[in-house]
Amino acid sequence: MAAILISDSSSGNFKLFAVHKKLEIKPNMYFNIISMTDQVTFNLIIPSIYNLKVEFLNPPYVYNRILPTIRIPEIVAYYYTIKSPKYKFKGERHNLYELTFVDSGTLDTTVDGVNYTLNSSDLIIYGKNQFHTQAVNSDSSWSYLTIMFDMKCDDDSLICNRVFHCRKELYNAVRAFAKKYITYNSLF
Known part of the structure; x- marks a missing residue:
């Protein structure tokens, strides 16, 4: 080239x-x-x-x-989940990065006291040791993919605590990951 x-x-x-x-x-x-x-x-x-x-x-x-300024040496865990209406997760903090991708429904999340709303095809990345909660404040269920990983990054503030709306290419990549690595294929 x-x-x-x-x-x-x-x-x-x-x-x-x-x-x-x-x-x-x-x-x-x-x-x-x-x-x-x-x-x-x-x-x-x-x-x-x-x-x-x-x-x-x-x-x-x-x-x-x-x-590249981002390197992901290991994906530690990943899972696809469907939560019922009015679901509330009281929160956690851990020494990993966490990506949450909303497949369907709406998610309200709080990261270190700041509120975010994610809709279908949105994702957010929680930084290391950030306290975050999740809730479904509607009468509809919510399905999402979570990927927990280690990451080396020059400046994670560029990608953490921001809501990203996935364009078709990224959406298809996330779905392909879920179909390949997660046993709940029939749900995706």
Whole structure:
């Protein structure tokens, strides 16, 4: 995988674009091919009458790789549950992260005193040692998937204590996980 850094001026505003296919560069453009993997091979085809000139950027361009900031070394537990109307869980805290995905119904949860409401296809991640409660305050049942895991993360405040509404791709991934690893397949 490679990218091209390109501008119409050596002191201009360079832009980075991914290279997926052959491309044609207009004359008098400043460019460089940037490897986004350990190595990249490319062919530069130029007319014999073209005068190719090498220049160096000052300061040089540095490609910053996109590296994961989250690592999940272990999933400790997971389960799919259906709770009856008016269900109340008084709460807990533990030394793991916990993801709760609402498959159907509505969940009211409190995390360290802050209230959240999750609807169908929503999820929340509770941080380590955070006290959290869960309740169904309606006359309908509620079904959900819980995954408890260990995680190494540069800044878990970016993902903890936020309600995420799952788009179709994430929803399908969560459902596929549940179907593969949880014995309650007939419920999903």
